[in-house]
Amino acid sequence: MVDRAGTLVRDAFEQPTSNVETKSSNTDLVTETDKAVEELLIRGLSKEFPDHKFIGEESVSGGQKVELTDAPTWIIDPIDGTTNFVHRIPLIGICVGLAIKKQLRAGIVYNPITRELFSAQKGKGAFKNGFPIHVSKTEACSNAVVVTQIGSIRTPEMMNSFVQSFNSVIGDKQAHAHRAFGSAAINMVYVAQGSIDAYVEYGLHCWDIAAAAMILKEAGKPFNLMGRTVLCAGTPSLAKELSSALTHVEMETEGDAIQED
Numbered sequence: 001m002v003d004r005a006g007t008l009v010r011d012a013f014e015q016p017t018s019n020v021e022t023k024s025s026n027t028d029l030v031t032e033t034d035k036a037v038e039e040l041l042i043r044g045l046s047k048e049f050p051d052h053k054f055i056g057e058e059s060v061s062g063g064q065k066v067e068l069t070d071a072p073t074w075i076i077d078p079i080d081g082t083t084n085f086v087h088r089i090p091l092i093g094i095c096v097g098l099a100i101k102k103q104l105r106a107g108i109v110y111n112p113i114t115r116e117l118f119s120a121q122k123g124k125g126a127f128k129n130g131f132p133i134h135v136s137k138t139e140a141c142s143n144a145v146v147v148t149q150i151g152s153i154r155t156p157e158m159m160n161s162f163v164q165s166f167n168s169v170i171g172d173k174q175a176h177a178h179r180a181f182g183s184a185a186i187n188m189v190y191v192a193q194g195s196i197d198a199y200v201e202y203g204l205h206c207w208d209i210a211a212a213a214m215i216l217k218e219a220g221k222p223f224n225l226m227g228r229t230v231l232c233a234g235t236p237s238l239a240k241e242l243s244s245a246l247t248h249v250e251m252e253t254e255g256d257a258i259q260e261d
């Protein structure tokens with residue numbers, strides 16, 4: 001099914017993008033392809049699992065509260081990195097995560113352009129195209145490639161946090177490099193496969209991170225799916241050093257913290 005979604009995205013990626021709409025603001029885009037992929041995935045999965053629930057980015061209408069219950073729930077971001085998709089930057093992820101009793105059980109992030117399939121199931125490890133992946137062992141910020149990403153929320157507080165954190169991590173601490181790939185899922189699976197050492201972003205939603213969180217978790221890093229913030233790193237010492245260098249933004253959570261078992 002993710003395969004079929006991939007073909008849809010790949011075909012559309014080759015064409016000049018049409019029907020780009022904005023949602024909450026000028027920095028929040030959606031295309032016909034986002035909607036078509038979400039519909040395809042939900043239709044296919046609900047045929048197979050008629051009792052399961054769905055949280056899909058494009059099915060949640062503006063301002064609506066997201067509710068993650070104990071029921072088996074598929075958390076879907078049809079295209080993570082819509083702005084990349086619109087600008088034909090090949091860094092996007094079709095993201096499908098499964099939570100049962102509010103715990104992640106499985107996740108797939110598929111980049112149909114590069115044909116990289118990241119997958120994980122609880123307790124079974126994380127894989128890229130079938131090969132095991134692991135986070136990096138980098139301990140210090142001064143040896144790290146760090147992603148700090150600004151999303152669609154551009155309030156003064158958000159901008160201030162981004163600039164201050166950038167100055168502190170990239171300037172003061174002289175990290176090896178700064179990157180930002182424009183897709184939360186890609187940023188996270190790149191941490192999972194050890195290509196980058198850490199990633200931080202505020203203001204995310206559960207669909208941005210659910211699938212990749214499962215992959216990252218199986219590569220060793222737990223965190224709160226509903227917390228709207230990602231701070232992940234290959235090692236605890238790098239996470240700690242980064243955390244104390246960042247200008248944090250307080251975010252209202254989307255729901256209860258996911259309990260670890």
Ligand code: IPD
Binds near residue numbers: 184203
């Ligand atoms: C966005 C991407 C982007 C991140 C934003 C997300 P979308 O998701 O993950 O990298 O900075 O916060 O909203 O809208 O492309 O699915």
Ligand code: CA
Binds near residue numbers: 028029057082
């Ligand atoms: Ca979006």
Ligand code: CA
Binds near residue numbers: 079081207208
């Ligand atoms: Ca997203």
Ligand code: CA
Binds near residue numbers: 057077078079080082
């Ligand atoms: Ca999306």
